Amino acid sequence: KTCGDGLTPRALHVLAEIGVLDSLAAQGCVMEQATVYAPSGRPISTTMPDRGDFPPYMLAVPRLLLDETIRQQALKAGTQFCGGVHVADIEPIDGGVRVRGRRGGKAYEVTGRLAVIAIGASTKLLLQLGLLKEIPPLILAARTYYEEIPQLSGQFEFHFDGVPLPGYGWIFPLSAHSANIGAGLIPSRRQKSTINAKTILEQFVAAPFMRQMLAGARQSGPIKGFPLRTDFATAPVTGPRLLLVGEAAGLVNPVTGEGVDYALESGKLAAAQLIDCFTAGDFSAAALAGYETALRERFQELFVFSSRIRDWYINGPVLNRLVYVANQRDNIRELFTDIVLGNADASRATSLKTLSQIAFTL
Numbered sequence: 001k002t003c004g005d006g007l008t009p010r011a012l013h014v015l016a017e018i019g020v021l022d023s024l025a026a027q028g029c030v031m032e033q034a035t036v037y038a039p040s041g042r043p044i045s046t047t048m049p050d051r052g053d054f055p056p057y058m059l060a061v062p063r064l065l066l067d068e069t070i071r072q073q074a075l076k077a078g079t080q081f082c083g084g085v086h087v088a089d090i091e092p093i094d095g096g097v098r099v100r101g102r103r104g105g106k107a108y109e110v111t112g113r114l115a116v117i118a119i120g121a122s123t124k125l126l127l128q129l130g131l132l133k134e135i136p137p138l139i140l141a142a143r144t145y146y147e148e149i150p151q152l153s154g155q156f157e158f159h160f161d162g163v164p165l166p167g168y169g170w171i172f173p174l175s176a177h178s179a180n181i182g183a184g185l186i187p188s189r190r191q192k193s194t195i196n197a198k199t200i201l202e203q204f205v206a207a208p209f210m211r212q213m214l215a216g217a218r219q220s221g222p223i224k225g226f227p228l229r230t231d232f233a234t235a236p237v238t239g240p241r242l243l244l245v246g247e248a249a250g251l252v253n254p255v256t257g258e259g260v261d262y263a264l265e266s267g268k269l270a271a272a273q274l275i276d277c278f279t280a281g282d283f284s285a286a287a288l289a290g291y292e293t294a295l296r297e298r299f300q301e302l303f304v305f306s307s308r309i310r311d312w313y314i315n316g317p318v319l320n321r322l323v324y325v326a327n328q329r330d331n332i333r334e335l336f337t338d339i340v341l342g343n344a345d346a347s348r349a350t351s352l353k354t355l356s357q358i359a360f361t362l
Helices: 009-018 021-027 063-076 124-128 197-206 208-214 260-280 285-313 316-328 330-341 352-361
Strands: 029-031 033-037 043-047 058-060 085-093 096-103 106-112 115-117 138-147 156-159 167-173 179-185 224-229 242-244
Touching (some): 009 260, 021 063, 029 167, 033 330, 043 316, 167 197, 260 285
Parallel strands (some): 033 156
Antiparallel strands (some): 033 043, 085 096, 096 106, 156 167, 167 179
16 A cells, blocks of 8 residues: 555554564664654654653554565464455345455455455445445545665654645655655645645655755655545444444544554454454444444544644644744643644643643744
8 A cells, every 4th residue: 555654653552562563663764753844944853752552763664564564463363365356345144244356357255244344545335335425535645765865864754844735745764765755635624725745745855955855866666646534533434244444434644644553553443342243243233333432432532633733723824833832832842742643632632721722822
């Protein structure tokens, strides 16, 4: 899957539980610092906080390596894998579901008690099954790879400068001299844009500070675009003998476009629900409702808060002032860091006290 290749501390926590973090860390690029740049170019830098179970660093790992490492670990646990299948339909049958598709040009089907749908931002199947009524708003993103970069900071960079808002750019180092460089376009009810992600990325790498960093570097792959679903707050997450996980449930951060962490966490919650269902022999809608309850308890307030941030704060004057204030006040810096990492304590961040504090400061 086309991806930014960045893994937040909360993603690393689940990867550690799976038993693959040490292997990935040995092959990826560890980042202990992150810098966010305001539209003015003013930076705010932070060291990854130590939050107990969450490692105090981020990790950049090529998505192909991440996915294959997880797949191999699943196979070791006894999972059966069948690749190259294009799923065309999922239909209810007595006591379960039938998944229909094609593999190698031939019809293919498999039956089970229940299906877990993890199809990313693709909406065709969900629309066909009636789980989605329409295509939700999407973040549009694009990325490419550069090698032989002479000047690379070694930290995660998130840029609101060098791009037209409501766009953003990112730099994820993959080694001392290579990086995943990309850009995204955040959908907003307050600001409309007709520009696409590929154009934003081209403008981003053409910015003076990027030209300086990439002088002598070599682009090592084409620009690839990809959509991101961020609509979890209103998205369906279950169906008749169906569970939706990750981006199929809209679990991508509305501000940053990060979704691997939420996908891993939702997979863990889905697994816990499946254990309960198989133990009780109950796959009814009432039994599956526990999965939605667990998801909403963990993510709903965070997504509502992040959507508010996206709609109200992603504009030049506010971002410039917010970064300025965050450099002066530790509590605002901490909140800013949590937003970027997807760790915001929504009950604190959306309190009247905190919102008033930010508003009066601005």
